[in-house]
Amino acid sequence: MTVLGSAVGDELARLRAENAALLAQMRHRDAELEVATRMLVARAQTMTSVIDAVTEQSIIGTDVDGVVRVWNPGAERMLGLPRADVVRRRSITEFHLPEELAEAGGGLAALVRVAQEQGSDVRDWTYVAGDGQELTVSVAVTPRTDDRGVHAGWNFVGTDMTEARATERRKDQFVSLISHELRTPLTSILGYLELVLDEPDLGEQARGYLGTVELNAQRLLRLVGDLLFTAQVDAGRFTLQPGDVDLVAVVRAAEECARVTAQCTGVEVVLDVPAGGLVVPGDAGRLGQACDNLLSNAVKFTPAGGRVTLALQAAWRTPDGTVVDAPQDGAVPVARLAVSDTGIGIPAGEQAQLFARFFRASTARRHAVPGVGLGLAITRAIATAHDGTLEVTSTEGEGTTVTITLPR
DSSP, X not given: OHHHHHXXXXXXXXXXXXXXXXXXXXXXXXXHHXXXXXXXXXXXXXXXXXXXXXXXXXXXEEOTTOBEEEEOHHXXXXXXXXXXXXXXXXXXXXXXXXXXXXXXXXXXXXXXXXXHHHSOEEEEEEEEOTTSOEEEEEEEEEEEEOTTSOEEEEEEXXXXXXXXXXXXXXXXXXXXXXXXXXXXXXXXXXXXXXXXXXXXXXXXXXXXXXXXXXXXXXXXXXXXXXXXXXXXXXXXXXXXXXXXXXXXXXXXXXXXXXXXXXXXXXXEEEEEOOTTOOEEEEOHHHHHHHHHHHHHHHHHXXXXXXXXXXXXXXXXXXXTSOEESSOOTTOEEEEEEEEEEOSOOOOGGGGGGTTSTTOOOHHHHHTTOOOOSOHHHHHHHHHHHTTOEEEEEEETTTEEEEXXXXXX
8 A cells, every 4th residue: 555655646746747847838838929929019010110101102902802901191192091991891903993904804813913923013003092083103013921921912012103104294295296396397407408508609608607507407406316216215115227237337437427526626536446347236327326426425525635535346244244355154245335535524423313314414514515415315225225234434534434335
């Protein structure tokens, strides 16, 4: 009996010890769960506060069926509906034009198809506000997951572009209208000038006057062409006529066109081109326009006694984007044209704005250099259309180098 009692006592002691250990483990797990819960709550509160702090963009979160679950103050402001009237009550598709959704395939699928396939999508959609007003909104769509990583719905972040798009349309219409109204009479003026200048009995003085008129008419015609070109680029209507282009011939033609102006202003133009030619795929007319722009700019911004150098060479672009003079493993062949001048240069603080249309550096304004600030913007558009790049380095008072790099 004593032995049995002792065994029972030992077993009870063991069970008590296990029970105490399990109780301690449970309390530890409870503490860990409490900490994790607090962290999740804090994270959710932080995310909510961040979303609620955004007032200029609408942030709309939906479940997998498109029912709204998140509606931030930006959405309230943009669409004119309070959160309580929308969350769990309405679908994201109710705020879109039905015909626009139908054209894209219909329903929620039209909004999320690209994001579902590619992970994200950004495009313009027409939102319909609570009062029926239609807004052009740039909407970024991304999938939303829960804490387990399971797909839980979609996020729609919208930026109201109504006024911006209307301004762009008005600007394009204005540029196209003005360009058309200017180009037609200028073409007529130049045609009649050509006829008059061909008259053998025309006096030298009159011929000189008419030559000046023709020169300025041609200048206006080029400006109209530049305005039309920028409008085409903005509207996505800029097309190329592809072919094989010998850049050596393009550079020589640009130098020949600029030679008279350079000589008149006392600027030396130096060519450094390969003897055997350098061919790239592209549009010969557009590449010639780009080269003309770079050379005329260089000559225009270089005082008398200065020098402009056109250096064309075969090169290679490495996978990290560096351009080198000799082939390397993984490098692709490119052509590099550098137009360097010893001119007035560009202040360092203004160089980031050089490719903005109608921007003119302060040095150009101080020296009264003529121009409207379209050349570099047009040249970069041409380079980009050819899958190339355009880079500018400049030191005020010392000169500027503009380099265009094109695949070959």
